[in-house]
Amino acid sequence: xxxxxxxxxxxxxxxxxxxxVLYLFLPLSLMVxxxxxxxxxxxxxxxxxxxxxxxxxxxxxxxxxxCLYTIMIAAxxxxxxxxxxxWIAMLIGSLRGATQYVAFAIACLPAVVPGxxxxxxxxxxxxxxxxxxxxxxxxxxxVVHAVPFVVVMVLTRLRSMPGNLVDAARDLGADSTxxxxxxxxxxxxxxxxxxxxxxxxxxxxxxxxxxxxxGYRPTLPMLIFARVQSxxxxxxxxxATLVLVVTAVxxxxxxxxxxxxxxx
Amino acid sequence: MEPVVQFxxxxxxxGSFVAVDNLNLNIERGKFVTLLGPSGCGKSTTxxxxxxxxxxxxxxxxxxxxxxxxxxxxxxxxxxxxxxxALFPHMTVAKNIAFGLELKGVDQKxxxxxxxxxxxxxQLQEFASRLPSELSGGQRQRVALMRALAPDPDVLLLDEPLxxxxxxxxxxxxxxxxxxxxxxxxxxMFVTHDQEEALTMSDTIxxxxxxxxxxxxxxxxxxxxxxxxxxxxxxxxxxxxRSDVVGTDAGEAAVRWNGMTxxxxxxALSPKAGDAIYVVLRPEAIQCSAGEPGVANRVKGRIRQxxxxxxxxxxxxxxxxxxxxxxxxxxxxxxxxxxxxxxxGWSAEATTLIPSRNAS
Ligand SMILES: Nc1ncnc2c1ncn2[C@@H]1O[C@H](COP(=O)(O)OP(=O)(O)OP(=O)(O)O)[C@@H](O)[C@H]1O
Ligand SMILES: [Mg+2]
Numbered sequence: 258x259x260x261x262x263x264x265x266x267x268x269x270x271x272x273x274x275x276x277x278v279l280y281l282f283l284p285l286s287l288m289v290x291x292x293x294x295x296x297x298x299x300x301x302x303x304x305x306x307x308x309x310x311x312x313x314x315x316x317x318x319x320x321x322x323x324c325l326y327t328i329m330i331a332a333x334x335x336x337x338x339x340x341x342x343x344w345i346a347m348l349i350g351s352l353r354g355a356t357q358y359v360a361f362a363i364a365c366l367p368a369v370v371p372g373x374x375x376x377x378x379x380x381x382x383x384x385x386x387x388x389x390x391x392x393x394x395x396x397x398x399x400v401v402h403a404v405p406f407v408v409v410m411v412l413t414r415l416r417s418m419p420g421n422l423v424d425a426a427r428d429l430g431a432d433s434t435x436x437x438x439x440x441x442x443x444x445x446x447x448x449x450x451x452x453x454x455x456x457x458x459x460x461x462x463x464x465x466x467x468x469x470x471x472g473y474r475p476t477l478p479m480l481i482f483a484r485v486q487s488x489x490x491x492x493x494x495x496x497a498t499l500v501l502v503v504t505a506v507x508x509x510x511x512x513x514x515x516x517x518x519x520x521x
Numbered sequence: 522m523e524p525v526v527q528f529x530x531x532x533x534x535x536g537s538f539v540a541v542d543n544l545n546l547n548i549e550r551g552k553f554v555t556l557l558g559p560s561g562c563g564k565s566t567t568x569x570x571x572x573x574x575x576x577x578x579x580x581x582x583x584x585x586x587x588x589x590x591x592x593x594x595x596x597x598x599x600x601x602x603x604x605x606x607a608l609f610p611h612m613t614v615a616k617n618i619a620f621g622l623e624l625k626g627v628d629q630k631x632x633x634x635x636x637x638x639x640x641x642x643x644q645l646q647e648f649a650s651r652l653p654s655e656l657s658g659g660q661r662q663r664v665a666l667m668r669a670l671a672p673d674p675d676v677l678l679l680d681e682p683l684x685x686x687x688x689x690x691x692x693x694x695x696x697x698x699x700x701x702x703x704x705x706x707x708x709x710m711f712v713t714h715d716q717e718e719a720l721t722m723s724d725t726i727x728x729x730x731x732x733x734x735x736x737x738x739x740x741x742x743x744x745x746x747x748x749x750x751x752x753x754x755x756x757x758x759x760x761x762x763r764s765d766v767v768g769t770d771a772g773e774a775a776v777r778w779n780g781m782t783x784x785x786x787x788x789a790l791s792p793k794a795g796d797a798i799y800v801v802l803r804p805e806a807i808q809c810s811a812g813e814p815g816v817a818n819r820v821k822g823r824i825r826q827x828x829x830x831x832x833x834x835x836x837x838x839x840x841x842x843x844x845x846x847x848x849x850x851x852x853x854x855x856x857x858x859x860x861x862x863x864x865x866g867w868s869a870e871a872t873t874l875i876p877s878r879n880a881s
Binding site: 419421422424425426427428429430431432435439440443444446 | 572573574593594595596599600601603605607608609610611620621624625668669672
């Protein structure tokens, strides 16, 4: 007991942590709670609970279409960004000395350029090359943003790879292609998987780039934004709650899988 | 018979640093050959050149008579057992061993037969479907060995494969490795800096120093007749006595050391009076007694240190003023001896002479 009172730094650390958790979860919990509220405006106390809003949302054609569109773009972004990202990581991994650092810095640049700047420049770019706004342009924008994250994750794993695994494969008769697909790629597996999940989340969450590059068909963030502008309603809370649950599940599952593969 | 491996005037430099120089080495088929030398002497570089991972700066390497100097690793018939095993972490034991066979295009049935045959050789049948991370160090070692043996290479290269194991396991593996080599009749080229390992397993030891071959031969003759001070001190413990030749007579030389005259067999050398020379005297060649021994060389001394090691006793004997000889004797030999007044002696045949210009 005495020890506990004397351990001020420890106690302070713990309290700050729990305050942070509260700060993190309070708004989210409110949002979720209101999505069950039996009234069309947001107020307290909650009163009667209902799942009517959920029923309404999942019959909302616009919402479903936006979901589908978001998933489609995310999937395409992920596929393209993963291939490019792994490729660049392998390239950087094979470089030596100063060139390696320069190449790495350039590859990371898109991740740190402010979203707005990147969005505007991409918009100017697609106009210049006469590419219409819409699906292709959105995917282009998302890929540019997602690649650095794949590169960093894959490169980190690549650096931890024992150098003589590749030597061993070559020694046993594999040429460089076979070595890549049968030894290097499986070794990078967990990192690539993590990178892919990251791409999915980045793309489906992106607003700024999509806003500048999109056409008339809205992605989910665009749709929610449009709805918010015409007034808050429990329907928006429902959509947000659904997004929250799906992302959390995907994120936790990914974490579980990478953890399991790390133990091996 | 044609040697399976031939190094012809091979030289390898990294920038201005010469790692291997003027290497000429023929290796006979079916032999256990060990490259022995201190750290950084170019053993791994030699092995990696044979494996195809380094290209010689000069010279040629022939494998079964074919010039492979410029052939990439995947197209030459040698396999390496890496120091840290380099097992593929995502493949099971069986898959690891099958890897080289699959790439050779062997059909699945035959692969399975060969894999289980090899696993049986090292008693790892039950471990076929485990991942490398689920094995002990010794088991990983065996799997790495079998993976390298599976594609039936002309030569198996082993780069300090036992150094990650603890002392006890290392000894077991030394014997097992030698047994496997004899059983399979493969040519093994083994790299180590551990002289005991080299003496235990090899048919031929190649002693390297500073990128060059210092001496090669079978373990017993290298140990008995080292050609240089470096080999004498690197292979086993030794007393190296710097002396001057005073006379020669029928294959024997008389030399002066520390005020005494030593008779030593001249071996291949033909020393002349006045030459500076080293006498190699192995600690176990020295005998101790209370009375004067009946051998060619004998001198009185004092025991300065005595360490009981179980099956033998290690002594430091002082001769004259401050000259210490290391001796290994049977414990019963020194029982009841007075420490300050003993005789030490050794025969002329127990010693070898080394010209002192070879001293490093
Ligand atoms: N890629 C390289 N670049 C530059 N120098 C190298 C390279 N590889 C080896 N060397 C140098 O060549 C020398 C011989 O190296 P090598 O690895 O053959 O030594 P070794 O005899 O195997 O030593 P150890 O017992 O420590 O493994 C060393 O001095 C090393 O620093
Ligand atoms: Mg080495």
